[in-house]
Amino acid sequence: xxxxxxxxxxxxxxxxNLSKLAITEAQIQEDAENIDSLKLSAPFNHxxxxxxxxxxxxxxxxxxxxxxxxxxxxxxxxxxxxxxxWTCESCLAxxxxxxxxxxxxxxxxxxxxxxxxxxHNKNVEExxxxxxxxxxxxxxxxxxxxxxxxxxxxxxxIKNKLINTHGGYLxxxxxxxxxxxxxxxxxxxxxxxxxxxxxxxxxxxxTKDHTxxxxxxxxxxxxxxxxxxxxxxxxxDERIDITSVNDGKNYVCxxxxxxxxxxxxxxxxxDDVTLPGNLLRKAKARLSDLVKGITSIELTIVDESDTGAxxxxxxxxxxVECISxxxxxxxxxxxxxxxxxxxxxxxxxxxxxxxxVTLTAASAKQNKNIAALEDDxxxxxxxxxxxxxxxxxxxxxxxxxxxxxxxxxxxxxDKGQKSRMHCKVFSWDKDITDSxxxxxxxxxxKSSDEAADAEWDKAHRGIKTIIITTEDVxxxxxxxxxxxx
Numbered sequence: 001x002x003x004x005x006x007x008x009x010x011x012x013x014x015x016x017n018l019s020k021l022a023i024t025e026a027q028i029q030e031d032a033e034n035i036d037s038l039k040l041s042a043p044f045n046h047x048x049x050x051x052x053x054x055x056x057x058x059x060x061x062x063x064x065x066x067x068x069x070x071x072x073x074x075x076x077x078x079x080x081x082x083x084x085x086w087t088c089e090s091c092l093a094x095x096x097x098x099x100x101x102x103x104x105x106x107x108x109x110x111x112x113x114x115x116x117x118x119x120h121n122k123n124v125e126e127x128x129x130x131x132x133x134x135x136x137x138x139x140x141x142x143x144x145x146x147x148x149x150x151x152x153x154x155x156x157x158i159k160n161k162l163i164n165t166h167g168g169y170l171x172x173x174x175x176x177x178x179x180x181x182x183x184x185x186x187x188x189x190x191x192x193x194x195x196x197x198x199x200x201x202x203x204x205x206x207t208k209d210h211t212x213x214x215x216x217x218x219x220x221x222x223x224x225x226x227x228x229x230x231x232x233x234x235x236x237d238e239r240i241d242i243t244s245v246n247d248g249k250n251y252v253c254x255x256x257x258x259x260x261x262x263x264x265x266x267x268x269x270x271d272d273v274t275l276p277g278n279l280l281r282k283a284k285a286r287l288s289d290l291v292k293g294i295t296s297i298e299l300t301i302v303d304e305s306d307t308g309a310x311x312x313x314x315x316x317x318x319x320v321e322c323i324s325x326x327x328x329x330x331x332x333x334x335x336x337x338x339x340x341x342x343x344x345x346x347x348x349x350x351x352x353x354x355x356x357v358t359l360t361a362a363s364a365k366q367n368k369n370i371a372a373l374e375d376d377x378x379x380x381x382x383x384x385x386x387x388x389x390x391x392x393x394x395x396x397x398x399x400x401x402x403x404x405x406x407x408x409x410x411x412x413x414d415k416g417q418k419s420r421m422h423c424k425v426f427s428w429d430k431d432i433t434d435s436x437x438x439x440x441x442x443x444x445x446k447s448s449d450e451a452a453d454a455e456w457d458k459a460h461r462g463i464k465t466i467i468i469t470t471e472d473v474x475x476x477x478x479x480x481x482x483x484x485x
Contacts, residue, residue: 002064030316133180
């Protein structure tokens with residue numbers, strides 16, 4: 001089984017087999033359309049708490065030899081029990097650190113991204129640099145003309161001049177030679193696992209946002225250009241529209257949707273479209289998605305790689321075959337986001353579907369842009385068959401976690417103050433506290449007086465609920481409960 005480990009500036013911060021390097025939370029949120037994030041927490045007695053420097057330290061999470069997260073901490077906080085927590089953003093956020101000066105560009109789409117990255121790399125340290133990787137997003141003419149008279153951060157420049165006009169996704173690819181930034185029209189990796197009702201699918205949540213529905217769209221293309229008597233070409237404020245190819249109307253609409261919900265208008269700009277016919281075609285395709293609103297499906301799953309099986313895990317930015325007949329889900333869908341708790345996998349979720357994409361439309365893409373993985377999948381058959389029973393095992397195992405509850409003050413300032421503290425115990429999401437014997441609860445105090453702490457611990461064994469007074473806190477103290485099962 002591939003072990004999950006955390007490194008800070010190249011030094012080991014967490015290892016599941018080293019009790020001194022324990023952590024209490026490691027949850028990674030992967031998002032195909034945004035910047036990935038990490039929630040990391042460690043107890044008060046972790047030896048390297050001060051090694052994490054927000055905005056400076058490089059935090060790397062690995063599963064086996066694969067990097068599953070690289071980035072930096074944004075903050076540093078602690079709670080009543082002196083547990084330290086950090087919110088981290090992935091290295092893609094480095095693109096927010098640099099500024100693109102005013103520019104005028106004419107050339108290929110790939111060349112513009114290459115230009116943006118070169119400016120970024122010149123203005124940051126080595127750790128924040130990217131190498132241009134695969135670019136599969138294409139322009140119809142393979143020629144774009146863009147300019148900007150203002151300064152903008154690199155991430156905004158890429159979104160405004162490339163993603164918002166041509167679509168696609170940014171992806172950071174980790175190699176031994178450094179970080180590669182890919183700009184992909186679509187993802188080409190398919191998971192060898194199948195998410196299936198009655199097998200490894202624990203819950204389904206379908207969300208349909210009708211507030212984003214649109215029934216009429218005014219499309220606008222590139223700015224028109226004029227040539228004066230001297231042959232000098234200048235750009236005007238007027239844009240290309242579709243009136244000349246659409247019976248004099250500058251909009252497209254969906255009559256059926258209008259009868260259902262009425263006229264709801266919006267407009268969109270395609271800066272790279274110079275021909276009215278191409279603009280009309282793009283507008284019709286876009287409207288067909290807008291009239292349906294947004295559908296997303298969140299699936300709570302058991303990832304078979306968490307059972308100890310030697311099989312690739314499910315990640316955001318890959319296609320996954322999902323089958324749940326009771327919910328009308330049957331097809332291969334893009335995993336848009338993935339929430340993965342590496343310490344408590346019972347709450348792991350994936351989200352399939354995307355803005356303006358219905359289930360049918362998403363499913364129709366299952367035979368497009370998916371790498372030829374048939375041989376790989378066949379090669380995994382024996383592994384998948386051999387672990388078919390392990391998913392049932394992980395479902396039946398007791399995945400425990402605890403929650404400390406404090407009734408009363410958290411900071412003791414005056415004599416006579418007291419608080420009631422009790423510990424809840426959960427198996428997966430079920431509260432099993434009442435079913436446990438009192439002997440299972442062993443309380444501990446951590447202060448500057450080790451001898452007094454030992455006496456305090458002895459007096460608070462086998463108690464489900466304890467009372468903390470000003471005298472217990474003394475100068476400064478932390479409390480926690482150990483559960484023996």
